[in-house]
Amino acid sequence: MKCASIVTIGDEILIGQVLDTNSRELARSLEEMGIHVSRMLSVSDNAQDISETLTRELSSHDIVITTGGLGPTKDDITKGVLATLSGSRKMVSHPGQLKKVHEILQSRGLDVLPINIAQADVPETAEVIVNELGTAPIMVFRNIKGGGTLYSLPGVPHEAVGAIPAILEDIRKHQEISSILHRNIMVYGIAESALSERIAPWEDALPGDMHLAYLPNPLTGIRLRLSCYGGNPEEKSRQMEEQLAALKGILGELVYADEDSSLEKELGRLLKEHGLTLSAAESCTGGEIAHLITSVAGSSAYFLGSVTSYAISVKEKVLGVPADTIRLHGVVSSEVAAAMAEGVRKLTGSDYSVATTGLAGPRGDEFNPVGTVWVGVATPRSTYTVKYCYKNDRKRNIERFAASALNFLRLKLISELTY
Amino acid sequence: MKCASIVTIGDEILIGQVLDTNSRELARSLEEMGIHVSRMLSVSDNAQDISETLTRELSSHDIVITTGGLGPTKDDITKGVLATLSGSRKMVSHPGQLKKVHEILQSRGLDVLPINIAQADVPETAEVIVNELGTAPIMVFRNIKGGGTLYSLPGVPHEAVGAIPAILEDIRKHQEISSILHRNIMVYGIAESALSERIAPWEDALPGDMHLAYLPNPLTGIRLRLSCYGGNPEEKSRQMEEQLAALKGILGELVYADEDSSLEKELGRLLKEHGLTLSAAESCTGGEIAHLITSVAGSSAYFLGSVTSYAISVKEKVLGVPADTIRLHGVVSSEVAAAMAEGVRKLTGSDYSVATTGLAGPRGDEFNPVGTVWVGVATPRSTYTVKYCYKNDRKRNIERFAASALNFLRLKLISELTY
Numbered sequence: 020m021k022c023a024s025i026v027t028i029g030d031e032i033l034i035g036q037v038l039d040t041n042s043r044e045l046a047r048s049l050e051e052m053g054i055h056v057s058r059m060l061s062v063s064d065n066a067q068d069i070s071e072t073l074t075r076e077l078s079s080h081d082i083v084i085t086t087g088g089l090g091p092t093k094d095d096i097t098k099g100v101l102a103t104l105s106g107s108r109k110m111v112s113h114p115g116q117l118k119k120v121h122e123i124l125q126s127r128g129l130d131v132l133p134i135n136i137a138q139a140d141v142p143e144t145a146e147v148i149v150n151e152l153g154t155a156p157i158m159v160f161r162n163i164k165g166g167g168t169l170y171s172l173p174g175v176p177h178e179a180v181g182a183i184p185a186i187l188e189d190i191r192k193h194q195e196i197s198s199i200l201h202r203n204i205m206v207y208g209i210a211e212s213a214l215s216e217r218i219a220p221w222e223d224a225l226p227g228d229m230h231l232a233y234l235p236n237p238l239t240g241i242r243l244r245l246s247c248y249g250g251n252p253e254e255k256s257r258q259m260e261e262q263l264a265a266l267k268g269i270l271g272e273l274v275y276a277d278e279d280s281s282l283e284k285e286l287g288r289l290l291k292e293h294g295l296t297l298s299a300a301e302s303c304t305g306g307e308i309a310h311l312i313t314s315v316a317g318s319s320a321y322f323l324g325s326v327t328s329y330a331i332s333v334k335e336k337v338l339g340v341p342a343d344t345i346r347l348h349g350v351v352s353s354e355v356a357a358a359m360a361e362g363v364r365k366l367t368g369s370d371y372s373v374a375t376t377g378l379a380g381p382r383g384d385e386f387n388p389v390g391t392v393w394v395g396v397a398t399p400r401s402t403y404t405v406k407y408c409y410k411n412d413r414k415r416n417i418e419r420f421a422a423s424a425l426n427f428l429r430l431k432l433i434s435e436l437t438y
Numbered sequence: 439m440k441c442a443s444i445v446t447i448g449d450e451i452l453i454g455q456v457l458d459t460n461s462r463e464l465a466r467s468l469e470e471m472g473i474h475v476s477r478m479l480s481v482s483d484n485a486q487d488i489s490e491t492l493t494r495e496l497s498s499h500d501i502v503i504t505t506g507g508l509g510p511t512k513d514d515i516t517k518g519v520l521a522t523l524s525g526s527r528k529m530v531s532h533p534g535q536l537k538k539v540h541e542i543l544q545s546r547g548l549d550v551l552p553i554n555i556a557q558a559d560v561p562e563t564a565e566v567i568v569n570e571l572g573t574a575p576i577m578v579f580r581n582i583k584g585g586g587t588l589y590s591l592p593g594v595p596h597e598a599v600g601a602i603p604a605i606l607e608d609i610r611k612h613q614e615i616s617s618i619l620h621r622n623i624m625v626y627g628i629a630e631s632a633l634s635e636r637i638a639p640w641e642d643a644l645p646g647d648m649h650l651a652y653l654p655n656p657l658t659g660i661r662l663r664l665s666c667y668g669g670n671p672e673e674k675s676r677q678m679e680e681q682l683a684a685l686k687g688i689l690g691e692l693v694y695a696d697e698d699s700s701l702e703k704e705l706g707r708l709l710k711e712h713g714l715t716l717s718a719a720e721s722c723t724g725g726e727i728a729h730l731i732t733s734v735a736g737s738s739a740y741f742l743g744s745v746t747s748y749a750i751s752v753k754e755k756v757l758g759v760p761a762d763t764i765r766l767h768g769v770v771s772s773e774v775a776a777a778m779a780e781g782v783r784k785l786t787g788s789d790y791s792v793a794t795t796g797l798a799g800p801r802g803d804e805f806n807p808v809g810t811v812w813v814g815v816a817t818p819r820s821t822y823t824v825k826y827c828y829k830n831d832r833k834r835n836i837e838r839f840a841a842s843a844l845n846f847l848r849l850k851l852i853s854e855l856t857y
Contacts, residue, residue, distance in 0.1 A: 031653050033475045035466025036663070040457060042480075047454030056452045057487070061461075061478035068476065090652070091631040126809075126829045127629065134631055152831075154631075175654075177834050234455055299746075305732025306725035309746040313724025316800050316832055324752035326745050327718075327728040333743035333786050337756070367752050381735050413735055 021054045021194055024076040027061040028069055028088035028097050029174055041086040041172070041179040048183050053199035053248070054082065054190070064088060069100045077167040082190065087174025089155035091134045098142065101171060105160045107142030115149040116141075116156040123154055145171075148185045153178040159189060168193065200247045202259050204267065205276040205285070207240030207426045214241060214273075221266055228255075229262065237418045238311070239281045240426075275429060282425040283311040289432055290321040290371070297428075299325035300338055300363035300374040302350070303392060307421040308373065323367040328359065338362030351376050351387045353404040356395030364397040372397045373428040375420055380413040392420040396431045403431050440473045440613055443495040446480040447488055447507030447516050448593055460505040460591070460598040467602050472618035472667075473501065473609070483507060488519045496523075496583040501609065506593025508557075508574035517561065520590060524579045526561030534568040535560075535575040542573055564590075567604045572597040578608060587612065619666045621678050623686065624695040624704070626659030626845045633660060633692075640685055647674075648681065656837045657730070658700045659845075694848060701844040702730045702737075708851055709740040709790070716847075718744035719757055719782035719793040721769070722811060726840040727792065742786040747778065757781030770795050770806045772823040775814030779823075783816040791816045792847040794839055799832040811839040815850045822850050 025045050031037040039061060046056045058076070062068045069088070076083045088097030102110065117139035124131050138154045141147055148157040155173040163169045170189070172182045190196070206214065211233055215222075222231055228250060234242040245263060247255045267274050276285045290297055299308045309325040312318055328334040331350065335342055340358040348354040359374035377392030378384060390409040395402060407423045409416050444464050450456040458480060465475045477495065481487045488507070495502045507516030521529065536558035543550050557573045560566055567576040574592040582588050589608075591601045609615070625633065630652055634641075641650055647668060653661035664682060666674045686693050695704045709716055718727045728744040731737055747753040750769065754761055759777040767773040778793035796811030797803060809828040814821060826842045828835050 027478075030651060032462075033465055033478060034469040034651075035462045035464070035475075036651075036653050036661070038457065038459060038462050039478075043451075043454045043457050045454070046452055050453040056454075057482060059452060059458075059478075059480040063476060072477075091634065123829065124629075126827060128827070129629055129632060132631060132635055134635065177656075177831070181831075232453075232455070296749075298752075301725075301728075305737075306720075306728025306730075306744060306746070309720075309725025310729045310836075311725075313746070313748065314833060314836065318724075319748050322724075323749040324745065324747045324756070325725060326743065326756075327725070327732070328743045329732060329738050330715075330742040330786070333717075336787075337743070337745075337785060366756060367749070368755075414733065417729075417733070 021081045021196065022057045023049050023054050023082040023084065024058045024060065024080040025056060026072060026076060026083060026085045027059075027174070028064065028085055029061075030063050032061045032087075033063050040176055041174065044180050044183065045084055045086070048187060051199070051201055052187060052190070053197055064096060066096050066100050069097060070104065073100070073104060073169065074164055077164040077169065080167060081194065082168050082170070084170045084172065084186065086172045086179045089138075089171070089173050091138055091154065097171065098140070101145070101158065101160065101169070102142035105142055105144040105163045105169075107144045109143055110140040111143050112136075113139050113141050113147045113149075113156055116147060116154075119149055119151065120154045148182070148189070150178055150182065152181045157182045157185065161193070198249060198252060200252060200255055200259060202245045202263060203279040204243050204263060204274050205240060205278075205280050206243060206270060206273050207275050207282060207422070208273050209241070211235050211241060218266065218269055221262075221269055225262065226258070229259065237415060238422050240275070240422070242279060272430060272433070275426070281311075282422060282429060284315050286425060286429055286432070287312070287315045287318055287321060289429070289436070291317075293436060295371060295432075296321050296323050296367075296369040298323045298363045298367040298369035298372045300359040300372065301325060301327045302329065302334070302359070302375055303377040303379045304375045304417055304421045304424065305329065305379075307417050308375065308424055311421055311425065323369045326363050326366070334359065338366065349384075349386050351378060351384070351391060351393060353393055353395075353406070356393035356404045357397070357402045358395075360395035360397035361402055370399055371428065371432060373424050375424050377416075377420055379416040379420065390416055392416075392423065394420075394424040394427050396428050398431060398435055400435055403427075440500045440615060441476045442468050442473050442501040442503060443477045443479065443499040444475060445491060445495060445502060445504045446478070446593070447483065447504055448480075449482050451480045451506075452482050459595055460593065463599050464503055464505070464602065467606060469618070470620070471606060471609070472615050483515065485515050485519050488516060489523065492519070492523060492588065493583055496586040496588065499586060500613065501587050501589070503589045503591065503605065505591045505598045508590065508592050516590065517559075520564070520577065520579065520588070521561035524561055524563040524582045524588075526563045528562050529559040530562050531555075531558050532560050532566045532568075532575055533558075535566055535573075538568055538570065539573045567601070567608070569597060569601065571600045576601045576604065580612075616668050617671050617674075618668075619671060619674055619678060621664045621682060622698040623662050623682060623693050624659060624697075624699050625662060625689060625692050626694050626701060626841070627692050628660070630654050630660060637685060637688055640681075640688060644681065645677070648678065656834065657841050659694070659841070661698060691849060691852070694845070700730075701841060701848060702734050705844060705848055705851070706731070706734045706737055706740060708848070708855070710736075712855060714789040714851075715740050715742050715787075717742045717782045717786040717788035717791045719778040719791065720744060720746045721748065721753070721778070721794055722796040722798045723794045723836055723840045723843065724748065724798075726836050727794065727843055730840055730844065742788045745782050745785065753778065757785065768803075768805050770797060770803070770810060770812060772812055772814075772825070775812035775823045776816070776821045777814075779814035779816035780821055789818055790847065790851060792843050794843050796835075796839055798835040798839065809835055811835075811842065813839075813843040813846045815847050817850060817854055819854055822846075
């Protein structure tokens with residue numbers, strides 16, 4: 020198995036100001052293609068540190084991937100170190116990247132300054148993959164320091180993540196990779212430990228060349244990834260499908276997608292398929308549900324809109340929640356969740372709607388502890404509500420409230436579409 | 439200056455399943471007390487890797503801090519490696535940690551198994567700081583491998599973070615620490631390269647013991663961090679304030695906060711201070727603006743609510759945008775942005791409002807390219823609009839649209855409050 024090291028360059032990681040998400044994304048992608056990441060490192064914007072670290076990592080890994088250290092400001096000395104390590108005698112300007120530098124700055128209405136132009140300069144030994152998303156080039160150094168391949172990626176997260184497909188393609192083209200198959204299913208509404216217990220007999224009976232990984236995420240639930248190493252791909256693929264069919268039988272409606280997906284994507288798929296529209300009324304989730312739904316490209320086909328009713332006056336005036344309902348039952352109640360869902364459904368004329376009212380934190384109120392949420396779903400046939408209780412901090416609660424609401428909506432939608 | 443290395447032990451980081459937040463929290467704390475973190479590493483649950491890595495890090499750092507590798511399951515072999523490295527001949531049970539193991543398991547209604555009891559065993563060379571939040575002890579090894587100090591922390595994030603104060607106290611007691619000062623200012627509305635060029639004369643004239651770092655983020659702009667190493671804290675602090683005053687003079691209204699902050703926090707502060715309320719109408723940002731505003735605890739004091747008007751019918755019916763305005767000028771237009779802002783301000787009765795209409799992607803329309811957004815701001819005195827053009831992917835555009843809208847609102851708010 021090929022092995023890789025991921026090196027992050029930049030003081031901002033080492034002083035704890037920035038969380039290193041690039042290494043995680045790279046590690047996940049490499050692992051999925053069967054490359055073993057045996058080390059991750061962060062080093063500062065210091066030429067000697069970078070040089071010593073890269074030399075050592077190249078001596079013990081087939082692939083070294085760096086992110087960061089390529090910005091236009093003077094902190095960034097990575098390119099010079101790479102020139103020295105790769106035996107470059109000079110820097111050359113890369114026409115494709117230079118064009119991109121001009122395009123990007125012009126599209127932002129900015130002047131192209133000398134430091135911007137210098138971003139397209141690379142050591143003569145580098146192969147360049149044009150960075151479509153930013154001004155710093157993606158560089159590939161082959162046989163650097165006696166054998167390994169070094170990929171240098173920009174540090175800006177969306178640029179680093181955007182570079183991953185091109186890097187993987189390059190690795191596939193130049194390295195011998197042993198085969199690995201993955202299949203994902205998405206599960207929501209069960210804790211990891213309970214899930215593990217429920218599927219233990221199935222998991223224990225898996226063939227020796229198959230392995231199940233639990234990949235939990237507060238917004239999307241648990242991704243179950245079945246992997247199979249080596250063997251005939253067609254035959255193994257068929258065997259994996261058989262195993263997954265059995266697993267889905269055990270888990271029933273806890274499974275919401277048969278591939279790597281999200282609740283909002285899956286909801287979008289269902290709504291689109293049946294020509295239905297959706298709206299939302301949010302109190303404690305404060306826009307997060309609308310944000311999740313509209314993060315899916317093409318969501319304008321089914322999502323009409325939403326009302327964030329943070330103030331009681333907006334709940335009453337815009338959504339038409341009766342003042343008496345709030346007075347009698349409290350803002351965080353089944354009755355208010357139902358009235359909000361019905362109100363926004365009527366206001367927007369959507370087929371379905373979802374609503375939340377709860378306490379994300381930092382404090383609860385006199386009736387409900389922090390972490391309580393009521394979710395309402397209004398449909399052409401009926402209105403449903405459910406209460407969930409969590410115990411996390413504000414940010415985490417907003418995420419869990421939104422995901423729980425989308426899942427409750429999904430279950431009601433499926434049950435009405437099925438019967 | 440003392441230097442430190444932070445080592446994370448565990449396969450879950452290296453396969454990209456888990457994001458390493460512990461190292462960030464540790465780094466931030468160490469940096470604040472003037473300890474230079476010169477390296478972060480992640481290694482797998484492999485005895486040889488752990489041993490080699492720790493030996494190397496101890497040879498070049500005063501302090502090495504590990505997190506992870508201390509769970510009760512068989513993956514976790516860190517304790518054995520630490521015993522060997524520190525020359526321990528036996529393990530001893532620590533009474534304080536053993537008591538904690540019993541307390542924690544009993545409070546969860548669980549039996550205390552032999553593997554739980556073994557968690558309180560430590561190499562005889564270790565000093566123990568009792569982990570109040572979990573079953574694995576916090577261990578301190580002094581003069582390990584010839585001089586350095588090694589701190590071994592549990593990997594569970596809230597336990598690792600919970601251990602930080604005790605670790606810092608121990609470091610303060612046992613090491614001589616030189617002083618470091620940091621000051622942040624927040625900047626929005628200028629590219630990093632243009633900012634760098636604009637402040638170059640100021641930056642070049644900084645005293646040798648001061649250093650400026652650029653920390654960009656699409657949602658919060660650029661954090662400029664001025665650091666000063668050594669010297670008399672009071673005098674240095676005064677000198678830093680002088681430097682920052684000059685910097686703020688150069689940057690003017692591009693500076694939005696005099697400390698580590700965000701646009702939504704700063705807006706909240708301004709609105710609260712002046713007893714003003716806010717609402718939002720979102721098309722292309724789809725709830726992101728409301729989500730950002732309500733992510734600030736206490737935002738219910740000034741944020742009344744918002745309408746996400748994805749469908750034209752919602753723009754017309756709920757926000758009262760005249761059908762003729764949309765027909766004449768198009769949905770993505772100054773006129774519609776203004777009408778949306780005015781509409782939601784009237785609907786919610788807020789003092790101020792902000793609205794967005796644009797094309798986040800993946801496609802533009804016949805009139806505007808993808809990445810175009812019109813922002814409207816309605817106030818007690820007037821209505822303002824502005825157009826921004828970006829070119830990123832959908833997720834990125836939504837973030838930039840929302841941040842630009844918040845910044846435009848901030849500028850209008852300040853100008854009306856000032857005059």
